[in-house]
Amino acid sequence: MAQKVIFLVDMNAFFASVHQAQNPELKGQPVLVAGNREARTGVVLAKSYECLERAPIRTAMTLKEALDLLPEAVVVQPDHRMYREYSRRVRRVLEDFSPLVEPVSIDEAFLDMTGTVKLFGPPEEAARKIQDAVLTRTGLPCSVGIGNTRIAAKMASEFKKPMGISTLWPPEVPGKLYPLPVGKLHGVGEKSVEKLAALNIRTIGELAEADGELLIRRFGAAGRQMRLSARGLGADDVDPSRYDEVKSIGNSRTMDRDLSSLEELRRALYDVTEIAAARLRKQGMVAATVCVSLKDSRFVTRSHRKTYGEELCLTEDIYERAAELLEELWKPGTGIRLVGVSLENLSPGEEVQIRLLPEDPSRRQLQNTLDRIRDRYGDDSVLRGRSLLPGSLRATRGKQGR
Numbered sequence: 001m002a003q004k005v006i007f008l009v010d011m012n013a014f015f016a017s018v019h020q021a022q023n024p025e026l027k028g029q030p031v032l033v034a035g036n037r038e039a040r041t042g043v044v045l046a047k048s049y050e051c052l053e054r055a056p057i058r059t060a061m062t063l064k065e066a067l068d069l070l071p072e073a074v075v076v077q078p079d080h081r082m083y084r085e086y087s088r089r090v091r092r093v094l095e096d097f098s099p100l101v102e103p104v105s106i107d108e109a110f111l112d113m114t115g116t117v118k119l120f121g122p123p124e125e126a127a128r129k130i131q132d133a134v135l136t137r138t139g140l141p142c143s144v145g146i147g148n149t150r151i152a153a154k155m156a157s158e159f160k161k162p163m164g165i166s167t168l169w170p171p172e173v174p175g176k177l178y179p180l181p182v183g184k185l186h187g188v189g190e191k192s193v194e195k196l197a198a199l200n201i202r203t204i205g206e207l208a209e210a211d212g213e214l215l216i217r218r219f220g221a222a223g224r225q226m227r228l229s230a231r232g233l234g235a236d237d238v239d240p241s242r243y244d245e246v247k248s249i250g251n252s253r254t255m256d257r258d259l260s261s262l263e264e265l266r267r268a269l270y271d272v273t274e275i276a277a278a279r280l281r282k283q284g285m286v287a288a289t290v291c292v293s294l295k296d297s298r299f300v301t302r303s304h305r306k307t308y309g310e311e312l313c314l315t316e317d318i319y320e321r322a323a324e325l326l327e328e329l330w331k332p333g334t335g336i337r338l339v340g341v342s343l344e345n346l347s348p349g350e351e352v353q354i355r356l357l358p359e360d361p362s363r364r365q366l367q368n369t370l371d372r373i374r375d376r377y378g379d380d381s382v383l384r385g386r387s388l389l390p391g392s393l394r395a396t397r398g399k400q401g402r
Contacts, residue, residue, distance in 0.1 A: 030073045090140065150235050151229045185204050258337055278315070280318075287311065291303055
């Protein structure tokens with residue numbers, strides 16, 4: 001059987017590059033995708049490579065800090081609709097090279113290039129052709145990682161940016177991968193780095209050679225996966241349907257009595273939104289469209305949806321928009337038996353997407369903590385104060401359980 005050939009195409013500085021492609025005057029300029037320049041508020045969501053050449057600006061740094069380091073930076077407002085459109089354009093280019101294209105985020109996609117040598121040449125030559133086609137047809141630069149597994153291609157894509165082409169074949173793993181700090185391994189976060197350090201494991205090579213049973217005892221099944229990844233081993237399938245499977249994520253509840261006041265409906269809406277948003281984040285997705293549905297005591301269902309110029313995943317952000325839709329739907333005096341929320345127009349996102357981070361990091365930390373607790377112990381294992389007020393679905397369930 002022929003060795004698998006997997007590509008990971010990674011768009012370079014995607015958000016900033018999209019603005020530069022859209023507006024030629026920005027090419028060659030240090031571009032920051034962030035909040036309001038005049039007010040100097042918000043965080044840096046993305047930066048062009050020209051910024052990195054001039055100042056140590058980091059993603060998630062406050063805009064004020066970034067402008068103190070680089071006053072001449074050009075600040076542009078994020079435009080998520082435009083990013084999605086360019087992402088679709090890139091995907092169409094990639095599909096000219098392989099029928100097996102699997103987007104894993106708005107700016108990354110795996111391709112199965114096995115058996116395409118006669119069409120496009122050896123892997124590195126094919127990668128150059130992909131880079132040229134993407135640049136010509138979209139104006140965007142990309143790097144390409146090449147390997148025989150997904151993790152190998154992913155790690156190779158990080159070796160050289162922008163416009164890099166790198167390989168990580170099995171014989172290259174010890175020389176290219178093993179010397180790197182363990183935190184560079186995809187899927188190994190800060191907490192795991194600390195725990196691995198306590199085991200005297202600080203490089204990817206040390207992780208690859210570590211005792212497998214010890215890792216499983218310390219990390220569970222994740223320990224086995226980390227060790228495989230450190231060796232460049234893992235899945236080699238590319239499945240385009242993974243991107244298309246999830247069209248919407250939602251949650252709804254039927255009450256044991258009619259809710260007739262707007263305040264009660266807001267509390268019920270918050271409860272269903274909180275669960276839907278947690279499901280969204282667990283799937284690694286973000287949503288651009290929010291839909292609210294109400295079913296009255298006559299079993300008549302009415303819905304209202306709206307698409308926003310931003311991508312949403314945080315509970316409070318989604319609820320704020322859902323509450324606006326609720327107020328437009330609600331008719332005073334009507335008893336409501338069911339409340340539902342659906343999150344649509346989904347796109348894959350990173351587990352922690354900088355472009356979605358709130359300006360207050362404590363808010364993000366709280367959200368992450370709540371997700372971990374509920375994922376382990378169930379939706380009702382931790383409740384916000386508003387979920388215990390009259391009209392809340394959880395308050396109602398609590399009374400029924402006593």
